[in-house]
Amino acid sequence: MPRADTREVAELKQIKAEQPELATAVDMQLALVDVQRRVQGRVPLPWIQVDPAWLRSQQAAGRPLVRFEDIPLEWSDFRLTFRQTADILQRFEALERDDYRKIVAFGRDGNALEPIVRNWYEATSGVDATADPRARVPPDAPASIDQVLVLALRPFLARCAEALAQRTDLGAWSHGHCPFCGWEPDFAVITPSADRRLICGRCVAQWAFAPLTCPFCANEDRALITSFATRDGRYRVYACDVCRRYLKAYDARHATRPVMVAVDSIATLPLDAAAMQRGYVG
């Protein structure tokens, strides 16, 4: 008997029924969600040993907490996830054929992928202040490898954020980047008490952030933040007139369900178009 759809899958199918123009985006998301859910079920919740003094010094310096060694990476499982993710992106034309060929070649060579992933994570997380963010990927790798790495690492990294979130006080964290993996937010949620929580685009952790400050450039001049909502009031965009970037949010104040990034990021694709039309970048 087929398994009942999860809430996420059911919501995605609903979007497809109501907005057929989003069908391709929904189908790609369904495929990605399926891969991620299967992997995440196999990844153990890691026990991350954190020295309280080190934790305080990392937080005080605005540096995140998950070190590469903490990620419960099982390499054959990661390689499979990496390959399946690239296959899906290619199938839905989110990856150029040439880029796809180069990217899967890295994954095929048993020893090539491990140092690439380590180097990319260290360069992009900022856990270690000495890592060079310019050397994130090998010179012969296409820029689109970022997208494959973000998605393939997510199930493993999400388990780290889950483990740490239970016992880390984020009260003093006021930065626009993720307190666990250092990546940027790619979505937000407005809570019933009208606070804003940012959601990491890599490990999906959430953290509180000032409602009208730009997380990308820290601009806090309200006159230079443009905000607009969808007609039903479900979603909102915050766009920054200083750095021209924008962030979408799910408004949970009158909602019947919690935020679901995999669903809400697809439901808001028309908002991306509207923001870009006004000259903002994602």
Ligand SMILES: [Zn+2]
């Ligand atoms: Zn993160």
Ligand SMILES: [Zn+2]
């Ligand atoms: Zn900004």
